[in-house]
Structure formats: C-alpha cells, structure tokens
Amino acid sequence: MTTPTTETTPRVVHGPKRPGTPALEARNLTKHFPVHQFRGRQVVHAVEDISLALPEGTVTAVVGESGSGKSTLARLLTQLITPTSGELLLDGKPVGTSARERRAYTSQVHLVLQDPFSSLNGVHSVRYHLERPLKLHRKPGRGELDALAKSLLERVALSPAENYIDKFPHELSGGQRQRVAIARGLAVQPRVLLADEPVSMLDVSIRLGVLNLLDDLRERERLAILYVTHDIASARYLADTVVVMYAGQVVESGPATQITDSPAHPYTQLLLSAAPDPSRTEPVELRGRGAPPSLVDPPSGCRFHPRCPFAMAVCKETAPPALPAGGDQVAACWLLSPDHAPTTAADATPSATDE
C-alpha cells in the first residue's frame, strides 16, 4: 500500500467535518478487480480514488445502487480486500499489513455484513458466534462469557436472550439473524463500525430500532459508523453526512439533510425521484433512466453522462472534479462549474427522457 498522493489537485475528503484526527481515514482508495476475458486482462474499476474520513461519534452514510462500489468501499476499509492503491489511517497512523497489525485492526474496525443468510455459519449456535469474538479479542473470565454474550443479544433487542442464545441460524428469522450478526460486530468493542446494508433484510417495524441502536452506539460509545445503504431516506435519518456513490466514484457528499433537500448532482436527484415517498402528491417523474454502466469499460468523462438528462459536451470528455455546492456539500458535476454551466436556462431543463 503505497501513497501516490498526488498534490496536483486538492484532495477532497468526504465525510463529516470534525476537528481533530478522524478515527479512520482513507486516502485515495482505489480498487480494480482483475477479470479475464477473451481480449486479455481487464479490470473492473470498482472503487476509484475515494478519500473518506470517519471521525468518532459520527455516522457517515454511503448511498448508491448495487454495483456502485459501496460494499467494495466498506470491504476496503475492513482490510478484507487489499486496495490497488491508497492507504488507510487509524487515528492518523498508517495501518500496517503484518498479521499482528491486521488482527489489532480487526478489533478496532468491524464489519456487519449485508446478508444474514450467509454471514452466520449454519452449523454453529448463536452462542458460538458471539462467544468466539469475545474469547479472541476480549478474553473474558469463565463466568463472564455467558453474561457478555447474553447482554449483546439484549442490546440488539433479542430478548429474552435465553430464548435465542442456543438457537441455530436456521431457527431464526432473517431479521433475528441479522441482529445476531450485529451483536457479533459489537462483541469486539470496535471503534469503527462498518455496517453494510444492516437493515435491508430486517422487518420494517424493527429497522428503526436498529438504526436507533446504531445512533445510540455513536452517542454512547463514540463509535465512528459507516452506514452503507441503498435507502436514501434512512441515510438521511441516521447519518450526519451522506456520500453518494455512482459507478465506483463519489458523485456528491455533504450534510444529510442538505443532500436530500437540495441535491446538486443529477444522479442524486434521480435517486431521490425514484425513492418511495408516501407523501408525494404528483406522479413520479424519473429524472433519467437506464442502468449503471459496466465498470470494466466505464464511460469516458463523467460516468453518469449516458444517463444524465443535463449532459453537456464536456461531460463526455473530462471527468468533473468535486466542486463546492454550498456549505460542506460537494458534487462532481460540471453544472456547478462557472466555466461549463449552461448559459441558458433551457439547457438546464432535462431533455425528453429517452426510453
């Protein structure tokens, strides 16, 4: 993990702005997955040059469609996969790669996975899942183990814990399984919790409970939380800062309510227009159509331009830098640049959406 931090362009660090050293910082993280095709070696540009700071006591939400690289970003931050370039800093110190350092890192930064159907081992009980990280990282006394494991279950609203602790994953509902997975994440007392779609498989009525739990953990234990989600409404609810990803890049970031109230990037606008909203009175008008591009051969310039209703000539040629959009909000869109902004108002209205 070298540091090719080029100082030619100012690096935009996404995430909540707080004084002091962030608990976890990522600098210019890039991940290319090699794929073998008929035409020789190619790469999937999964995550492209992302700098992110997660200060303690904050929640940062990463929002995007599937395939936008948000889960890859979370996995990069856990060191489950090695970045192609870029580096990680825990409390301002570069993270090493030796076995001991990696192990220390895993007790500081923990991941809660998306799919509770595969993240728990079917042949082991809930007790095993919870006691194992406790034994490995916290080395509790003989009598403590059981109480600690049970208290973890209570913290994720699986109560009474006795009813659940000796169950096997197949005896639990999807929601209960995910809560066991979250409890397992909490077992190591992490400083940074990376939650990859932690509530998308939970029942609606208990989702808020888990989101509130994450919020309490942020408050009480000063955790730095990365909340990866496709649900922009829940991101707005939980997070201080929302980072919107598209095709492996950050297209917009800023304070949560500011992003949803006045989205600057056309992709964020598209996401918001597609999100379910019961209080909507007019029929939905989708702002852009189509599917995300292939990341093996991403579009030139701005990766969103083939779907963008506002696309200009410059969008096809040059990728836009992150430009300020008021307050702490930044968006990678040429519309915000005074040099490229449409000269007439007519240019700014979406052209007929092509199907």
Add this chain to the structure above:
Amino acid sequence: MTASGHLGEPVLEIRDLCVDYGVGKKAVRAITDATLTLHRGEVLGLAGESGSGKSTLAYALTRLLRAPGVITGGQVLFHSRPQGSDTTRTVDLLAAGVEELRVVRWSELSVVFQSAMHALNPVARIDAQLTDMLKVHRRKMTAEQRKERAIELLRMVGITSDRLLSYPHELSGGMRQRVMIAMALALEPQVVLMDEPTTALDVVTQREILEELMQLRQRLGFAVIFITHDLSLLIELADSIAIMYAGRIVERGGAQELFHSPRHPYTLGLINSFPALHGEKVRMEGIPGSPPALTSLPGGCAFHPRCTFALDRCSEEIPVLQRPVADSDGTERTAACWLQTDGQTVPQQLALPASAKLPAPRGEAAGAELPEPDGSIK
C-alpha cells in the same frame, strides 16, 4: 370507497381463509380468517412483516402451498371471465380439482415470485422459459407463433428481442424480474399475484418496473395483489391496502386513507417506521418489541404486547374486523382493534378524519362528513 368506485366487480374473493403449518397438536396457525376482495383492475396491497402470513396467503390461494402447510378452512372464489366473454364462471380454488386448477393457473391467475434470481431456471434460455406455458396452455400455437409471442412479451416489458437466447445469469436483476413479469402476463391473466416483486432491486429499477407494470395494467386490465413489506411504496402504488399481523388482517382500507388516517395502532406504527425524505429530522421509534413467533402467540390481540394503547381487554379477547367508530356508515374500512369499538376513547392519532386533507385522489372519499370521534385524548 376506493375499491368500489370506478373499479369493476369482484374477481377474487377470499373468505375466512385459514392456513396451518403442520397437523395435530403441533400445528401452527399461519393465517386466521383472512377475508379479502379483489376487484377487476384493482391493485390490492398486502403489507406485513415477515411471518405475518402474506406470502402464505399468496401460496394458499393459488394452491401452491406445500406440506407442512395445510389449508384448514375458507373459500377462495375466483370469478373468471375470460377476455371477450360475457359470462362469469365462479370457481372455488380451494375445492377445485387438479384439472380445474390447471386451467385457472397461469392462464387466469399468475404469480410473480419473490426472487427472480431463483425463480428462473438457470440452465434454460429465456425463450424456452417464456414459451413453456404457451406450449401447455395454447396448444394450437405453432413454434413460430410462440416465438413471436415471446418477443412481443419481452418488448412489452422493455427488453430487446436479442435477449431471447440469453440465460438468466446473463441478465441483470432488473431484467430477470422483467422476464418474470413477462412470463406472468404471457397468457393475459385476470389476476396477477406479486410476491415482493421488486424487493431485491435498486430504487431506480424498481420505479421503472413499477411504472411499466402500471401501464400494462391500464392496457390489459388485470388486477394485482401486490405483496410487500414496504408500506411506503404500497401507499403510492395500491388502490387499497390490507395490513397483516401475525396471520390476521388487522386493517383494510383505501391506500391514501390508510396513510393519512390509520385506524389500527400497528398501521400507525408501520407508517411511522419509514423515515421521511423531507422536513425536520426527528427521532422516530418505530414499533417497540419484535413480531411474535407464530408458535407462541400472545393471548387476545397478537399486537397487544407491542401496542402503546393496549387496554385490559386486548390481552383477553381477539378483536374482529369491523368498521372503526371514526368512520361513517357505508365505508369499506375495517380495523381489528378494540379501541375502534363503540364507547371507547379513541386516541387522537387513530381517529383522524378520513381523507380530510387530501383532494380524494382515487375514487370517492369515505365519509366526507364525519361524526366527531368520541373525544380525543393523548
């Protein structure tokens, strides 16, 4: 009421449907006395959490329920009226024999299953899967005609015909779901059952597919039972909604009414479980506790342990679906809650006037002039 207004006569009537899992002493009641009516051209939303019985209901009424699931009672009346015909033939799907079911299934009542990833055969090409039911149900069609129809179906859901020879793994999740919808519509059914059809998809794809679906419904006139846990989506999409909890329907009403003036505490809790996209950020609590296991249902109303308004009576007697006190006569709204019976003080949140603040978007609003609720506290 929304359901009656511009919509047609009933096409599917579910009466007192009961489903158990297992038999004998160990049987678990998964659905109790479900009664629903689907009208022609209507979108009926069925919302509830996992384990509330909404998928079981879908499987039971199509008779696809597998052991240990057992249908223990009720009727599912399907008033079939094939296109171009004036006569309506009524079939009780629960009493129908194998041959009768064969006729009804897919050609008149089709299903879009939850996970398109698993519902399509991974080793068969799309064209084979699309023409399969044509071979069975449209015996007279030639291979050429079947292929034409398959192309037409794909085009209908926005997929180009060059995808016909693809395998499912070569398609994106959204396209696979579109293929599923195309398959369900292949024989122009009168009723399409959709079990969480867009749950695994991205919001943008979901919106595109739902838009297409609603356009197709306009054109082809089928009725939809749309099963999902996403009430916020359902409110936008459905004409009327039934809320299920622990195997029972706890509230039924028009989509907008249900959203603006819920009558059951569970509905209210569900609505308050979806963070808003606008306005002030406030801490929301959702619903305390978690859904009960069907093996150990609490006595009385199954929701009472999680209900903030629970009365003594709630833990003893099971409430029946009836017209809430806040609604006038003639409404089709029903809620199964003791709070909504005569003589009770209904909490203010559950006694909001129906459709007072909206311009009645779908059909005639129920009870434009409402009697004052019997007092409102809290």
